[in-house]
Amino acid sequence: MALIVQKYGGTSVADVERIQNVARRVKESYDSGNQVVVVVSARSGVTNELVKRAYQLNPNPDEREMDLLLSVGEQETIALTAMALHALGIPAVSRTGSQAGIETDPAHTRARILRITGGDIREQIDAGKVVILAGFQGHSPEGQVTTLGRGGSDLSAIAIAAALKADLCQIFTDVDGVYTADPRIVPLAKKIESISYEEMLEMASAGSKVMQNRAVEFAQKFKVLFEVRSSFNNNPGTIVKEEVPSMEDVVVSGVALDKNQAKLVVSDLPDRAGTAAQLFQTIADAGVSVDMIVQNIGREGKANMTFTVTRDDVKRAEKAVKAAFPELEAGEGFEASEIAKVSVVGVGMRTHSGVAATLFEALAEAAVNIQLISTSEIKISVGIDPQDAEKAAQVVHRAFGLDVASDS
Amino acid sequence: MALIVQKYGGTSVADVERIQNVARRVKESYDSGNQVVVVVSARSGVTNELVKRAYQLNPNPDEREMDLLLSVGEQETIALTAMALHALGIPAVSRTGSQAGIETDPAHTRARILRITGGDIREQIDAGKVVILAGFQGHSPEGQVTTLGRGGSDLSAIAIAAALKADLCQIFTDVDGVYTADPRIVPLAKKIESISYEEMLEMASAGSKVMQNRAVEFAQKFKVLFEVRSSFNNNPGTIVKEEVPSMEDVVVSGVALDKNQAKLVVSDLPDRAGTAAQLFQTIADAGVSVDMIVQNIGREGKANMTFTVTRDDVKRAEKAVKAAFPELEAGEGFEASEIAKVSVVGVGMRTHSGVAATLFEALAEAAVNIQLISTSEIKISVGIDPQDAEKAAQVVHRAFGLDVASDS
Numbered sequence: 001m002a003l004i005v006q007k008y009g010g011t012s013v014a015d016v017e018r019i020q021n022v023a024r025r026v027k028e029s030y031d032s033g034n035q036v037v038v039v040v041s042a043r044s045g046v047t048n049e050l051v052k053r054a055y056q057l058n059p060n061p062d063e064r065e066m067d068l069l070l071s072v073g074e075q076e077t078i079a080l081t082a083m084a085l086h087a088l089g090i091p092a093v094s095r096t097g098s099q100a101g102i103e104t105d106p107a108h109t110r111a112r113i114l115r116i117t118g119g120d121i122r123e124q125i126d127a128g129k130v131v132i133l134a135g136f137q138g139h140s141p142e143g144q145v146t147t148l149g150r151g152g153s154d155l156s157a158i159a160i161a162a163a164l165k166a167d168l169c170q171i172f173t174d175v176d177g178v179y180t181a182d183p184r185i186v187p188l189a190k191k192i193e194s195i196s197y198e199e200m201l202e203m204a205s206a207g208s209k210v211m212q213n214r215a216v217e218f219a220q221k222f223k224v225l226f227e228v229r230s231s232f233n234n235n236p237g238t239i240v241k242e243e244v245p246s247m248e249d250v251v252v253s254g255v256a257l258d259k260n261q262a263k264l265v266v267s268d269l270p271d272r273a274g275t276a277a278q279l280f281q282t283i284a285d286a287g288v289s290v291d292m293i294v295q296n297i298g299r300e301g302k303a304n305m306t307f308t309v310t311r312d313d314v315k316r317a318e319k320a321v322k323a324a325f326p327e328l329e330a331g332e333g334f335e336a337s338e339i340a341k342v343s344v345v346g347v348g349m350r351t352h353s354g355v356a357a358t359l360f361e362a363l364a365e366a367a368v369n370i371q372l373i374s375t376s377e378i379k380i381s382v383g384i385d386p387q388d389a390e391k392a393a394q395v396v397h398r399a400f401g402l403d404v405a406s407d408s
Numbered sequence: 409m410a411l412i413v414q415k416y417g418g419t420s421v422a423d424v425e426r427i428q429n430v431a432r433r434v435k436e437s438y439d440s441g442n443q444v445v446v447v448v449s450a451r452s453g454v455t456n457e458l459v460k461r462a463y464q465l466n467p468n469p470d471e472r473e474m475d476l477l478l479s480v481g482e483q484e485t486i487a488l489t490a491m492a493l494h495a496l497g498i499p500a501v502s503r504t505g506s507q508a509g510i511e512t513d514p515a516h517t518r519a520r521i522l523r524i525t526g527g528d529i530r531e532q533i534d535a536g537k538v539v540i541l542a543g544f545q546g547h548s549p550e551g552q553v554t555t556l557g558r559g560g561s562d563l564s565a566i567a568i569a570a571a572l573k574a575d576l577c578q579i580f581t582d583v584d585g586v587y588t589a590d591p592r593i594v595p596l597a598k599k600i601e602s603i604s605y606e607e608m609l610e611m612a613s614a615g616s617k618v619m620q621n622r623a624v625e626f627a628q629k630f631k632v633l634f635e636v637r638s639s640f641n642n643n644p645g646t647i648v649k650e651e652v653p654s655m656e657d658v659v660v661s662g663v664a665l666d667k668n669q670a671k672l673v674v675s676d677l678p679d680r681a682g683t684a685a686q687l688f689q690t691i692a693d694a695g696v697s698v699d700m701i702v703q704n705i706g707r708e709g710k711a712n713m714t715f716t717v718t719r720d721d722v723k724r725a726e727k728a729v730k731a732a733f734p735e736l737e738a739g740e741g742f743e744a745s746e747i748a749k750v751s752v753v754g755v756g757m758r759t760h761s762g763v764a765a766t767l768f769e770a771l772a773e774a775a776v777n778i779q780l781i782s783t784s785e786i787k788i789s790v791g792i793d794p795q796d797a798e799k800a801a802q803v804v805h806r807a808f809g810l811d812v813a814s815d816s
Contacts, residue, residue, distance in 0.1 A: 016464045019465060020465065050484065053424055053488060054488065056424045057424055057427060057428065057491045057492040058491040058492065058494055058495040059495075061491045061494070062490065064501075065487040065494075065502055066491075068483060068486070068502060069483075069484060069491075072483050072484050075476060075477075075479070075480050076480050079462070079473040079474070080461060080477065082470065082473045083462055083465045083469045083470060083473050083477075084465040084466065086466055086469070086473075087465060087466040087467075093472075094473055094476055096476075099551070143507070
């Protein structure tokens with residue numbers, strides 16, 4: 001008998017029919033002899049509707065009241081899901097975040113989990129019941145309802161799986177799993193059977209977002225084995241787990257493409273110690289995250305700094321940089337252009353050499369010009385012209401032997 | 409400085425604009441120097457929508473899950489109302505039934521209040537805050553969410569007013585107050601300035617339903633002074649309070665009309681002790697409430713029993729009575745017909761004689777035939793042909809000097 005946590009997102013419980021579908025899936029797992037804890041989100045659209053009403057009443061709504069408001073979405077779903085299970089003859093009981101003892105700090109709308117008692121969940125599942133837990137919500141030490149912010153329901157599922165020492169946490173979503181590349185861009189992409197936490201994190205930060213990194217990091221920290229799979233079919237998904245030696249046989253697990261990047265070039269900076277620190281502190285103070293960074297020497301011994309940010313942050317970064325020009329004793333050189341980022345990710349890179357060479361060669365053969373490069377232990381990213389993005393992802397995918405039916 | 413509890417029903421908080429209207433009213437009272445606790449219902453329509461979804465998933469939904477489901481309606485409203493007050497610069501904080509320590513028995517969907525701690529409400533209002541409390545909900549001793557059943561939000565308001573020893577509880581609704589008769593039927597009806605709990609209860613049970621009797625009974629028990637008034641205008645409402653001697657000066661406070669009655673006649677019953685008990689036990693076992701009862705002797709020394717039930721209950725009563733015929737050693741005499749009930753209510757009846765005579769005379773002059781009569785200490789009801797109902801209410805209203813601008 002295994003203890004399984006199943007998490008269903010908003011699209012999986014969007015209406016009565018889909019809730020019935022979820023109930024049938026849960027029954028299947030329960031009837032196979034598993035103990036099942038189900039974590040659900042609000043029906044899709046509900047949270048947006050509540051937020052809209054809040055902002056109509058107050059352009060700056062109180063965060064405590066916002067959390068109390070938003071938590072109703074999940075509370076509705078847990079009760080309805082329990083009723084749907086009862087209709088199938090499955091004993092089930094719902095629990096709110098507070099009832100499950102999901103204790104968080106009091107940072108309303110973006111609370112962090114402090115500890116999980118689980119309330120009486122263990123008792124209920126040992127009594128043969130399926131427990132339906134409201135995702136996304138917890139309670140502060142003062143007993144106020146808190147919410148966990150973006151991706152909070154995934155985090156709830158992973159966290160309760162950790163607290164209950166579940167054998168598996170299944171994240172049901174609207175995709176079949178994690179792919180070697182986005183199948184809409186690389187038609188020959190295939191589903192990855194298993195992947196390490198670290199690769200999953202790098203894939204996400206490189207643009208292949210299936211889950212929020214918070215949940216993955218939590219799973220990594222507490223060694224929660226989880227599976228990403230579709231709630232709309234029975235295909236096996238992708239298992240995300242601790243790295244095992246055999247994973248290193250695959251040099252590159254996936255290719256990620258992020259088309260939402262911009263390249264900023266600040267030129268004519270004095271070439272002296274501290275300039276880079278000063279520049280990037282200014283940008284960080286403006287709340288802008290920087291991804292890739294390249295420094296090179298331009299004309300007359302001046303330094304040029306090239307870096308990337310997401311496109312939404314370009315205006316803010318530009319404002320911050322230009323305001324800092326006098327202090328930096330810099331010229332007025334500033335350029336911004338859109339770029340795409342292609343990344344290859346794989347724990348096998350640690351032990352295999354030649355990954356960068358293969359990557360660059362593939363791009364060169366396809367006449368794709370590389371503008372920036374950045375590397376981490378298990379990832380290499382290149383910034384390229386957005387017009388080349390899809391072609392680049394395809395040739396790189398092929399070069400690393402990831403295409404379906406490839407043998408390499 | 410007075411402590412005032414204000415209760416707003418579902419139509420008063422139906423949408424964003426109406427919630428803003430409520431916030432303005434609360435602000436008015438707060439700015440006048442009052443301490444204010446606000447009790448709100450779910451936005452009208454929300455509860456029905458939730459119930460509909462529940463029954464789509466399960467024709468016999470679990471009552472505990474139902475309560476958890478239904479409580480989201482009020483939880484949404486309290487958060488939104490708090491935000492609306494913040495937008496007007498009023499410090500406000502919301503509390504769920506659990507947070508306010510509304511402890512009930514565990515009878516889900518129809519829980520009874522056991523005790524009210526008030527949580528930190530007193531502390532919050534003493535700190536200058538308006539507290540917004542979710543009506544209709546509480547928690548069982550086991551910490552489960554419970555709901556109070558029909559009229560539950562009125563009950564929440566009266567109960568928290570009792571617990572906080574509030575100076576006044578204002579029940580805001582869509583009518584201006586309690587009238588001497590339904591103004592749609594008796595155009596000369598006028599609003600009653602003040603009325604005793606007992607009269608209010610008799611008026612309701614006689615068909616003039618402004619509030620559920622549970623809330624009025626609770627108010628009577630704990631001597632909570634309350635006012636029924638409209639949330640859509642500034643007219644003073646009707647004060648409901650303990651009987652004071654001056655109330656007896658008015659013999660009849662109001663005329664109630666109930667058109668949803670049916671008269672059942674069971675004939676050819678053996679005229680012996682125990683028959684009536686047996687008959688009405690049978691009907692009670694079928695879950696049917698009986699209102700007026702008249703027994704008389706028919707042909708050949710057999711007894712006839714005439715009684716009234718609401719029209720919805722006719723089929724169930726008929727089935728129960730007919731099934732009991734053999735045991736009752738009764739003939740097969742059964743007739744059902746629709747009737748209307750006109751009642752006059754007033755604590756003044758206790759000390760004034762001649763009320764029945766005035767009533768019967770007025771009806772006789774209007775050629776209205778009386779089919780049944782029943783009396784209580786402060787009420788006289790007559791059953792009449794439904795076609796005479798409105799005329800009867802009008803002539804009786806006039807006969808007791810209740811018409812607007814009348815001097816008698």
